[in-house]
Amino acid sequence: xxxxxxxxxxxxxxxxxxxxxxxxxxxxxxxxxxxxxxxxxxxxxxxxxxxxxxxxxxxxxxxxxxxxxxxxxxxxxxxxxxxxxxxxxxxxx
Amino acid sequence: xxxxxxxxxxxxxxxxxxxxxxxxxxxxxxxxxxxxxxxxxxxxxxxxxxxxxxxxxxxxxxxxxxxxxxxxxxxxxxxxxxxxxxxxxxxxxxxxxxxxxxxxxxxxxxxxxxxxxxxxxxxxxxxxxxxxxxxxxxxxxxxxxxxxxxxxxxxxxxxxxxxxxxxxxxxxxxxxxxxxxxxxxxxxxxxxxxxxxxxxxxxxxxxxxxxxxxxxxxxxxxxxxxxxxxxxxxxxxxxxxxxxxxxxxxxxxxxxxxxxxxxxxxxxxxxxxxxxxxxxxxxxxxxxxxxxxxxxxxxxxxxxxxxxxxxxxxxxxxxxxxxxxxxxxxxxxxxxxxxxxxxxxxxxxxxxxxxxxxxxxxxxxxxxxxxxxxxxxxxxxxxxxxxxxxxxxxxxxxxxxxxxxxxxxxxxxxxxxxxxxxxxxxxxxxxxxxxxxxxxxxxxxxxxxxxxxxxxxxxxxxxxxxxxxxxxxxxxxxxxxxxxxxxxxxxxxxxxxxxxxxxxxxxxxxxxxxxxxxxxxxxxxxxxxxxxxxxxxxxxxxxxxxxxxxxxxxxxxxxxxxxxxxxxxxxxxxxxxxxxxxxxxxxxxxxx
Numbered sequence: 001x002x003x004x005x006x007x008x009x010x011x012x013x014x015x016x017x018x019x020x021x022x023x024x025x026x027x028x029x030x031x032x033x034x035x036x037x038x039x040x041x042x043x044x045x046x047x048x049x050x051x052x053x054x055x056x057x058x059x060x061x062x063x064x065x066x067x068x069x070x071x072x073x074x075x076x077x078x079x080x081x082x083x084x085x086x087x088x089x090x091x092x093x
Numbered sequence: 094x095x096x097x098x099x100x101x102x103x104x105x106x107x108x109x110x111x112x113x114x115x116x117x118x119x120x121x122x123x124x125x126x127x128x129x130x131x132x133x134x135x136x137x138x139x140x141x142x143x144x145x146x147x148x149x150x151x152x153x154x155x156x157x158x159x160x161x162x163x164x165x166x167x168x169x170x171x172x173x174x175x176x177x178x179x180x181x182x183x184x185x186x187x188x189x190x191x192x193x194x195x196x197x198x199x200x201x202x203x204x205x206x207x208x209x210x211x212x213x214x215x216x217x218x219x220x221x222x223x224x225x226x227x228x229x230x231x232x233x234x235x236x237x238x239x240x241x242x243x244x245x246x247x248x249x250x251x252x253x254x255x256x257x258x259x260x261x262x263x264x265x266x267x268x269x270x271x272x273x274x275x276x277x278x279x280x281x282x283x284x285x286x287x288x289x290x291x292x293x294x295x296x297x298x299x300x301x302x303x304x305x306x307x308x309x310x311x312x313x314x315x316x317x318x319x320x321x322x323x324x325x326x327x328x329x330x331x332x333x334x335x336x337x338x339x340x341x342x343x344x345x346x347x348x349x350x351x352x353x354x355x356x357x358x359x360x361x362x363x364x365x366x367x368x369x370x371x372x373x374x375x376x377x378x379x380x381x382x383x384x385x386x387x388x389x390x391x392x393x394x395x396x397x398x399x400x401x402x403x404x405x406x407x408x409x410x411x412x413x414x415x416x417x418x419x420x421x422x423x424x425x426x427x428x429x430x431x432x433x434x435x436x437x438x439x440x441x442x443x444x445x446x447x448x449x450x451x452x453x454x455x456x457x458x459x460x461x462x463x464x465x466x467x468x469x470x471x472x473x474x475x476x477x478x479x480x481x482x483x484x485x486x487x488x489x490x491x492x493x494x495x496x497x498x499x500x501x502x503x504x505x506x507x508x509x510x511x512x513x514x515x516x517x518x519x520x521x522x523x524x525x526x527x528x529x530x531x532x533x534x535x536x537x538x539x540x541x542x543x544x545x546x547x548x549x550x551x552x553x554x555x556x557x558x559x560x561x562x563x564x565x566x567x568x569x570x571x572x573x574x575x576x577x578x579x580x581x582x583x584x585x586x587x588x589x590x591x592x593x594x595x596x597x598x599x600x601x602x603x604x605x606x607x608x609x610x611x612x613x614x615x616x617x618x619x620x621x622x623x624x625x626x627x628x629x630x631x632x633x634x635x636x637x638x639x640x641x642x643x644x645x646x647x648x649x650x651x652x653x654x655x656x657x658x659x660x661x662x663x664x665x666x667x668x669x670x671x672x673x674x675x676x677x678x679x680x681x682x683x684x685x
Contacts, residue, residue, distance in 0.1 A: 040574070041645065
């Protein structure tokens with residue numbers, strides 16, 4: 001089995017929160033809010049999902065980094081680099 | 094029933110300095126309550142020999158004449174660029190919209206709906222609609238197509254003002270089911286494609302129309318505003334307010350929000366709900382302030398920067414937003430100073446004492462909770478700037494408002510309860526912004542009153558100092574992020590999914606949103622309740638209802654618990670979801 005890419009894992013976390021979105025139509029560079037309904041509670045749940053997926057914490061002041069798929073991927077990459085770890089499973093917390 | 098007071102009153106009261114007291118519009122609460130008169134204020138505001146009025150006369154016409162160059166609204170975009178609309182400019186654009194409505198033969202009493210974010214056109218739409226005597230009805234832009242359809246249908250709306258993006262996603266799919274909806278005006282951003290069929294570009298439609306319009310004088314009881322709210326059962330309720338409501342908007346803005354004409358005022362509420370119109374547009378404009386309008390969504394660092402850079406004097410926000418800010422800690426607050434900030438107030442759901450105290454740590458002042466409902470139209474109970482704040486208390490009644498804790502007796506009379514007894518918040522009709530009806534539902538309107546008292550559905554008690562303390566709702570209505578959500582409306586949407594036999598929707602406690610919507614679903618035979626199906630049902634609900642009211646979680650059960658009469662027992666489901674012993678059920682039954 002192939003290891004899922006960071007983008008795939010982010011997409012999984014995203015679809016847990018917003019399963020109404022067709023991943024094929026999701027434009028990575030465009031903010032979620034400009035493409036479909038995605039409110040602040042969704043962002044909060046998305047941040048929790050990213051924590052479960054990657055073991056990274058997203059502080060409230062950084063929620064704007066989760067505005068689009070591309071921004072989220074960049075944020076996750078840099079957070080993982082800082083942590084010096086690459087977790088593919090749920091966080092060991 | 095005696096309240097468990099120790100759980101609420103666990104913080105010391107916050108006293109106000111003499112300087113704060115002296116500078117406040119309401120500085121002697123008891124004296125103001127004794128002398129306040131709605132009739133006097135109405136006469137001061139309108140000063141007409143014919144007893145006619147119009148909200149727009151107070152909200153825009155008067156100020157545009159006296160201070161045409163004063164900024165009425167200051168918009169801030171994503172890059173913090175400011176665009177200001179003066180009272181004079183706002184009047185002219187409202188006049189053009191009123192002339193447009195007249196041009197397309199919208200007569201007084203017709204409903205003009207908006208499905209808009211905080212854009213400049215929103216303000217001219219509200220005021221232009223009121224000026225020509227039509228009824229303004231705002232819709233929440235995060236609703237999905239189905240809630241929008243049912244509300245436009247109930248309203249019999251003739252005109253809708255929206256954006257191209259919102260139209261294509263949410264209105265186009267349901268347009269054919271709304272025969273009374275004749276005109277759709279689109280607020281267009283540059284670089285949007287072809288105009289959708291059957292709609293008109295708002296800017297083009299208004300071009301060439303006159304910038305003058307004589308505001309139509311109306312009797313005080315003429316309907317002006319239509320707001321939608323939710324009950325436990327049945328369809329959404331259309332709550333009607335009359336032009337006289339502006340008298341209560343204005344009084345509460347001055348006394349409870351302490352607005353002075355030189356203030357910069359920031360109301361963070363969405364313009365799709367009653368707060369966003371009453372206190373996001375009408376009440377503050379009636380005081381002649383400058384409104385701060387953020388075009389973006391909540392962002393912790395952005396909000397503090399906005400407060401500081403715009404020298405906001407009075408800030409009216411919501412518990413969910415405050416709890417989001419609290420989660421980020423005090424460090425981002427302390428990057429700025431806020432010398433202009435005088436009052437922080439909150440509305441939407443009960444403000445927990447920790448959130449009141451957070452204001453002390455962050456800004457050196459408590460957050461002042463206020464209480465009111467769509468039906469009351471304006472603030473009824475408030476913590477006033479000059480008065481002691483008991484963290485966790487809702488405050489005391491507005492001058493001119495007679496609020497009590499009451500209980501319906503079996504014989505149809507009302508018992509007014511003594512201090513510290515838990516009952517329902519009841520209000521004596523007579524304040525100007527009391528709703529004048531539920532649209533097309535006179536029976537439900539009448540049921541809201543018993544023996545000359547309006548029953549609010551909110552349970553509370555009043556302490557020996559006269560402060561009200563919130564206990565809970567008397568019904569199953571869910572309050573999530575300040576939005577009132579009908580479990581019935583969500584269940585109806587869920588039941589349309591092919592796998593769903595029946596569903597029940599409850600609110601579960603949430604540290605940020607207050608409550609979150611949770612669905613418990615009984616599946617049709619041959620369906621397995623797995624993760625894939627859960628996602629499929631959630632996707633269906635979000636598409637139909639919108640993200641704001643669709644369930645955030647779904648549980649499957651073999652069969653839903655019902656009463657003998659077949660009614661789903663939401664309370665039992667809530668007890669089970671919270672892991673409480675089911676023996677506790679009796680204490681959760683409504684006391685009424």
